[in-house]
Amino acid sequence: xxxxxxxxxxxxxxxxxxxxITCRASQGISSYLAWYQQKPGKAPKLLIYAASTLxxxxxxRFSGSGxxxxxxxxxxxxxxxxxxxxxxxxxxxxxxTFGQGTKLEIK
Amino acid sequence: QVQxxxxxxGLVKPSETLSLTCTVSGGSISSYYWSWIRQPPGKGLEWxxxxxxxxxxxxxxxxxxxxxxxxxxxxNQFSLKLSSVTAAxxxxxxxxxxxxxxxxxxxxxxxxVWGKGTTVTVSS
Numbered sequence: 001x002x003x004x005x006x007x008x009x010x011x012x013x014x015x016x017x018x019x020x021i022t023c024r025a026s027q028g029i030s031s032y033l034a035w036y037q038q039k040p041g042k043a044p045k046l047l048i049y050a051a052s053t054l055x056x057x058x059x060x061r062f063s064g065s066g067x068x069x070x071x072x073x074x075x076x077x078x079x080x081x082x083x084x085x086x087x088x089x090x091x092x093x094x095x096x097t098f099g100q101g102t103k104l105e106i107k
Numbered sequence: 108q109v110q111x112x113x114x115x116x117g118l119v120k121p122s123e124t125l126s127l128t129c130t131v132s133g134g135s136i137s138s139y140y141w142s143w144i145r146q147p148p149g150k151g152l153e154w155x156x157x158x159x160x161x162x163x164x165x166x167x168x169x170x171x172x173x174x175x176x177x178x179x180x181x182x183n184q185f186s187l188k189l190s191s192v193t194a195a196x197x198x199x200x201x202x203x204x205x206x207x208x209x210x211x212x213x214x215x216x217x218x219x220v221w222g223k224g225t226t227v228t229v230s231s
Contacts, residue, residue, distance in 0.1 A: 001168060031210075034217040036152075043201055043224055044152065049217035050210060087152055091205070091216040094165045096142075096154040 002026055004088055006099035012107045017078045021102045023071045023088035032092050035064055035073045038101075039084045047086075048073065080106075109134035111202050111222035119196075119229050125189040129202030129222060136160050136183045140205035142218060143176060143187045145198040153198075157205060158185055192229045199224040 003026040013019050023033065031051035036044035046055045048064035051071055061076040075082055083106050088099040115127035129141065143155040156166040158176040166174050175188040189196060204220040 030213065032213075032215060036218075038152075043203075043221035044218075045221075046217055046219050049206075049219075050208065050215035053208075053215075055217075055219065089152075089154075089218070091218075094157075095167070096157075098144075098152040098154060101151045 002029060002090055002092075002095070002097055004090055004097055004099035006086075006088060006102050009100065009102060011102055011104050013078055013104065014107045015078050015080060019075050019078060019104065021073045021086055021088075021104075023066075023073070023099050025069045025071075025090060028068045029090045029092065031067045032090055033064075033066070033071050034089045034091060035062075036087045036089065037082075037084045038087065044087060078104075109204065109220050111204065111220060113200060113202050113222045113225040115225060115227070117226055117228060119192055119227060120231050121193055121229055122191055125187070125192050125196060125227055125229070127187045127200055127202075127225065127227070129185050129187075131183045131185075131204075136178065136180055136185065140207075140216075141178070141185045142203045142205055144201045144203060144218075145196075146201070146224075147195075147198045155187065155189075155200075194229050197227065197229045199226050 005024045007022045033051045035048040038044040052064045085101050085103045110132045112130045119125045137160045140157045142157050158164045173190045178185040201224045202222045203218040206219040
């Protein structure tokens with residue numbers, strides 16, 4: 001099974017900060033990676049797929065990069081509505097797994 | 108715009124079978140893979156499995172022995188059955204659509220449409 005490890009698990013930042021979340025895969029997954037944002041009591045929302053493609057309607061301050069085993073999600077300038085939990089997910093043809101999540105809190 | 112809605116009992120007794128249905132509205136269930144994902148209280152997301160509209164399935168190896176996902180194209184619904192449940196199966200259960208885009212060499216997948224989730228508690 002492919003394991004995804006996100007770091008950090010918790011992140012404290014201020015409005016306007018640039019933040020980066022890392023997702024490492026236990027084996028190479030090419031660019032089969034998506035990122036989601038989840039707010040309390042809500043379903044996850046797709047932000048990025050194919051490692052770096054921004055989903056329609058998602059603000060351009062979100063960006064993704066990486067391939068193989070290391071991926072990053074960057075928020076260029078945090079807005080109040082960005083404080084949430086972020087998950088990476090690998091999706092090959094047949095199976096899928098999620099990272100454990102990164103909770104982004106207001107400093 | 109495609110919308111998903113989970114339905115089913117909110118309380119299941121230990122050792123019994125959890126049964127949920129996801130109804131797809133605003134679009135056809137055909138030509139997509141559909142998924143179940145769950146989230147225990149205060150914890151992260153766990154992928155349970157996929158079903159294609161034709162009926163082919165893929166399951167999380169850790170749950171495979173207890174999971175059955177089925178589809179009813181006439182009703183635009185797909186369903187989850189999880190047998191022999193314990194308290195560890197208490198979670199919010201989400202259904203989602205697996206979208207696909209063709210890249211230059213490969214197909215890339217993502218979950219672009221989600222239901223709001225339904226809470227299932229396993230307790231006697």
